Structure formats: structure tokens, C-alpha cells
Amino acid sequence: MMIHGFRSSHQDFTFGAWTLTASKTHIMKSADVEKLADEMHIPALPEMMFGDNVLRIQHSSGFGIEFNAKDALKCVNKYQGMLKVACAEEWQESRSEPEHxxxxxxxxxxxxxxxxxxxxxxxxxxxxxxxxxxxxxxxxLKAREQIMFFDEVLLFEDELHDHGVSSLSVKIRVMPSSFFLLLRFFLRVDGVMIRMNDTRLYHEGDKNFMLREYTSRESKIASLKHVPAALYTEPNEISQYLPVTQAIYEKLEFPEMADCKPLASSDNKTKMQPRPT
Incomplete structure (x- = not known):
């Protein structure tokens, strides 16, 4: 279970021509969640929905990439339960409103x-x-380089009616010459399976592109009998035991008009800010 910081915070960090924004606020109110569920044609949204949380990487000329819960949920299969397990019916029944x-x-x-x-x-x-x-x-990335900025943003989490966990979070760390981002969807259905979808984004300050790698890993619990059960709740530890089922490697090339100057130490405009505790 993650430690949930419900304290609102907004941090901006400048990396060359880029502004990195990590915005965190309170969990969405139930009325807003219900309205959003209707708009998205999903019967129910995650128990803990952080609809206003965002991690954004934006160039001074306007283009960029951001990570938010609403767009992530648009990629969920709205029409079919992809996983048939014993608790599915019980769980869905618990989510149907009495008047319906x-x-x-x-x-x-x-x-x-x-x-x-x-x-x-x-x-x-x-x-x-x-x-x-x-x-x-x-x-x-494993090199011991100074971390100039770090933040983690939780987008949604659901305990699947006490049958496991489904969560999506994104974290970023900035070094003097590059930044690295990890978006992780983690799913554990107790006694059934573990699934992990990771998106990694990496940019070196003197390049006119970013590298984006997406990997999907999955295993049935029955195939993890050799792994200590304590690791089932530790995404970083369990990932090495989950076979890769899909991998997509992409280059995000900048528009031609984008000014991409190397981050030289003499003219580095990166603002130093304390690393959040």
C-alpha cells in the first residue's frame, strides 16, 4: 500500500528550455468522480482518483508531454472485463448503486x-x-549523479474490493545533463496474477529527441511459487520475475522549430531547488 500524501503541492523546475511541473492535490470528490465516470462511459472509477494531479514536461515553444489520470483511464477497456476471476462479480455488485x-x-x-x-x-x-x-x-542511469529535482505523483489507486491493488503513478528525476521519468501501472489480483505496464522516458539535454520505452509484464501467481510472497507487494522487486509480454521502443523527435541548445555549465539556466522530502 502506498503512503498517500494528501497535502497539495505544486512544483516547477526549469531544465534548459523545458519546464517540469509536478502538481498534486486532494482526491476527487465523489460527485465529480460519478460525473466523470458518466462522461467516460465507465460504470465506476478507481476508489482513489486524483483527477487533478499531473506531471508535465513542456518546452518553451509549447510542445511537450504530460501524464494524468483521466487520459490514462481513456485507455482502459470500457466494454469487457479482461480478467475473469471469482471475485469479479462480487466486486462489481459492490460498485452498483442501490437505486440502480x-x-x-x-x-x-x-x-x-x-x-x-x-x-x-x-x-x-x-x-x-x-x-x-x-x-x-x-x-x-545507475551512475551516482547529482539529483537536482525529484517528485512522484499518484494518479489513481484501487484496492479491488480487498482483492489486491491497481495503481498508476509517475515519478521523475532530473540530473545535471538529463532527466528520466517512469510511469508505472501496477496490478496485483491476490492469488491470481500480477501485471506491470511501465513507460520510461529519457532525455539528454543536448539531444533533439527523447527516448520512450513501454514494457508490459505479467505472470500468474501460480507461476511465481519460487518467489517469496513478500515481494508480491513490491513492484521494484517483483518486476524481474515477470515475463515481458509486449515492448515498444520509440523516439519522440522535437519539431524542427524547437531550439535545442546543449546544457553547458557556463550558461545552464537550471534553477536549483531543494529535493522534496
Whole structure:
């Protein structure tokens, strides 16, 4: 279970021509959640819905990418329950309002599985997304480099009627010459399966592109008997035991008009801000 910080916060951090924004506020009110569910044609939204939380990376010329719960939920299968388990009926019944008890609860993916990879920003111009053979240099990321800015934003979480957890969160860290972002959807249905969809975004300050890698991992609990059960609740630990079922590698190329100057130490305009505790 995550530690939920309900204290509102808004942080901006400048990295060259980029503004990185992490905005966190309170959980959505039930009336707003119900209205949004109707608009999205989903019978119920996650128990803890942070509809106004966002992590945004925006260039001074306007284009960029952001991560928010509403767009992530648009990628959920609205019409069919993708996972048939014993608790599904019980869970859906618990979510149907008493006044609607005569209506049939429409089948939908009650696990809120999403393959969301971010929302591209920009009116006149935006990133050009192209397949690539380039890969994020994970060894470089392991180097002990100064972290100039870090934040984590929870977008939604649901305990699946006490049968597990479904959550989506995004975190970013900024080093002197680059930044790295991880968007993670984590699903655990107790006794049944674990699924993890990760989107990694990496940018080096002197490049005119970002690398985006999406991986989906999944395993039935029955196939994880050799793994200590304590790790089932630790996404960072369990991921290595989950086989990759899908991988997408992309390059997010900047529009031609974007000014991309190397982040030289002499003219680095990055504002130093304390790392949040």
C-alpha cells in the first residue's frame, strides 16, 4: 500500500528550455468522480482518483508531454472485463448503486489496466513519434549523479474490493545533463496474477529527441511459487520475475522549430531547488 500524501503541492523546475511541473492535490470528490465516470462511459472509477494531479514536461515553444489520470483511464477497456476471476462479480455488485440495482452492471475491465504512455502537448506542433532501435542507457542511469529535482505523483489507486491493488503513478528525476521519468501501472489480483505496464522516458539535454520505452509484464501467481510472497507487494522487486509480454521502443523527435541548445555549465539556466522530502 502506498503512503498517500494528501497535502497539495505544486512544483516547477526549469531544465534548459523545458519546464517540469509536478502538481498534486486532494482526491476527487465523489460527485465529480460519478460525473466523470458518466462522461467516460465507465460504470465506476478507481476508489482513489486524483483527477487533478499531473506531471508535465513542456518546452518553451509549447510542445511537450504530460501524464494524468483521466487520459490514462481513456485507455482502459470500457466494454469487457479482461480478467475473469471469482471475485469479479462480487466486486462489481459492490460498485452498483442501490437505486440502480435493477440494472445490469455493464462488463468492463474492473482492474483498470491501461497501456497509457502519456499525452502529447502542442497546438501547432508536437513530438513526432517514430519507432527506434535506440535504447535508454540504463547503465548510465545507475551512475551516482547529482539529483537536482525529484517528485512522484499518484494518479489513481484501487484496492479491488480487498482483492489486491491497481495503481498508476509517475515519478521523475532530473540530473545535471538529463532527466528520466517512469510511469508505472501496477496490478496485483491476490492469488491470481500480477501485471506491470511501465513507460520510461529519457532525455539528454543536448539531444533533439527523447527516448520512450513501454514494457508490459505479467505472470500468474501460480507461476511465481519460487518467489517469496513478500515481494508480491513490491513492484521494484517483483518486476524481474515477470515475463515481458509486449515492448515498444520509440523516439519522440522535437519539431524542427524547437531550439535545442546543449546544457553547458557556463550558461545552464537550471534553477536549483531543494529535493522534496
Amino acid at each position: 440495482s435493477k440494472e445490469t452492471v455493464k462488463p468492463y475491465d474492473w482492474t483498470y489496466t491501461t497501456d497509457y504512455k502519456g499525452t502529447l502537448l502542442g497546438d501547432s506542433s508536437t513530438f513526432k513519434v517514430v519507432p527506434t532501435t535506440d535504447r535508454i542507457d540504463t547503465e548510465k
